[in-house]
Amino acid sequence: MRLVIGRFMAAAALAALSFSPTLHAQEFKFFDRTVQVHGFGSQGYVKTDGNNWLTMNTSDDGSFHMTDVGLNLSSPLIDKLRAGAQVYDHNLGQLGQWHPSLDWAFLDFRAKQWLGFRGGKVKTTVGLFTDTQDLDFLRTFALLPQSVYPIDMRDANIAHSGGDVYGRVPLAQRMGKLDYTVWSGHRNDSMHGGYAYFLQYHGTVENSYGGLQYGGDVRWETPVKGLLLGISRLDEDLIGIGTRAGLPNVEKTKKDFTNQFFGQYIHKNLEIDSEFKRQYRDHILRNGTAEDQGNLHAWYVAGSYRLFKRVSAGSYYSHYTATSTFNKILDTDLPDGHVYDKAITGRVDINRFWNVKVEGHFMDGYALASFPEGFYPQQNQTFASTTNGLVMKTGFNF
């Protein structure tokens, strides 16, 4: 274990020393337009006791199969019109598997401060971090609270192919500002994501999973300096097409919605975030021969503090419960109906572009309802009721 940590720290330090002088955003001219190039990447190491976690074999020597990279180009075309695209690739245990995806690519026309339009493949604005969940350099934590932002299910709601209408409206009498986003589009899940992988254990191989999603997000920058409050709503109409025992198999949404309430308070070096998410999911399974009603409740409270210019620390409590009528998981007090996670993190910024994080997780439960929550039967022949985890991560951005 000491050897692994030593190697990880040595690799992080070496990488930082080797690459930091060249880590600067690049710009070039294309038809008289300035094009900016930005990128990010991270490498993680995860070790657990109890269960294997996040489709990795984490309980023996731990796993380094936690890597992601992103690269984007963007440019203003005319005064109010911008264009850009980002490619993203990752490997997380059995997920991702280095299949690159177009993370976002769109045209953005901001007619007024209070009215803008985006069209193309657009990051979905739900809650505080859905659209920025891959960007771990923005926050103290190595893993966001997994109850609301499960890294193994990242591709589920992260983007849609369609459009947004958005804007910011100052409120009268110094009542703050309202940001709104309304969207509609098509969700198209990766076949290398957590849900598709989870279904494989149950004998279903998905060829496609996705469909219409629409919703909105309103966030209020209150008159209390640093305090943000918001609410998001997401409705989905999904279909999964694949095979089961060699025969065609279809899964369809009967009803699927998510409500998310959130608040954030930032004061000097202190940041406190909290969210509550409720998802109800009624799906018709196995060509109409079965039905699953799933009910998910998740919330967390997270706090972080910048102790020194380059050092910050944080902690959160993340609470997840889910039921599934099809899988007969109805009692959320049992370990297959919940994951309660206490996490504590330290972050050191080696320089402006490079950081190292160390995070401890103390988890109760392994939740196996309608969809996974970090723990998969493929890596766990039997489940322990508790899991302690160590996550070390180093990341860069430019």
Next chain:
Amino acid sequence: MKNKKLFSMLAALVFVASSPIFAADVKVIANPSVSATSVSSGDIQSVFLLDKDSLGGSHVQPVLVKGGAAHEAFLKEYLGKNDSALQAFYRSLVFTGKASMPKSVANDAEVVAYVAKTKGAVGYVSAAASTEGVKTLEVK
């Protein structure tokens, strides 16, 4: 009564002495193409938080300094964020495609030079800096 007045003056003096940074230490400057001559502090905040891209009908783009007293004063007075929070804010927009990273330069002289030659550019410099070739915006 006399003691109270003396105490008030002393308190004011201590406050002034202990506050190293003031709005008066910073000038907000713009390229002459920007039609506005005066702006509100809310306008300044909106422009530098990439919320607003026009002032007085002119398209504008912010330019920042990478560090220093004027930068710290500007952040404190107008944006209410420290430098690391501001950089995180910009990166959250850049990596979700919602904005491009604003131009940032090394010092006052480079800000003035960039603002002078770039249509719509709005920046800030220390009060003592020469602002030849640019206009100084009055902040209400």
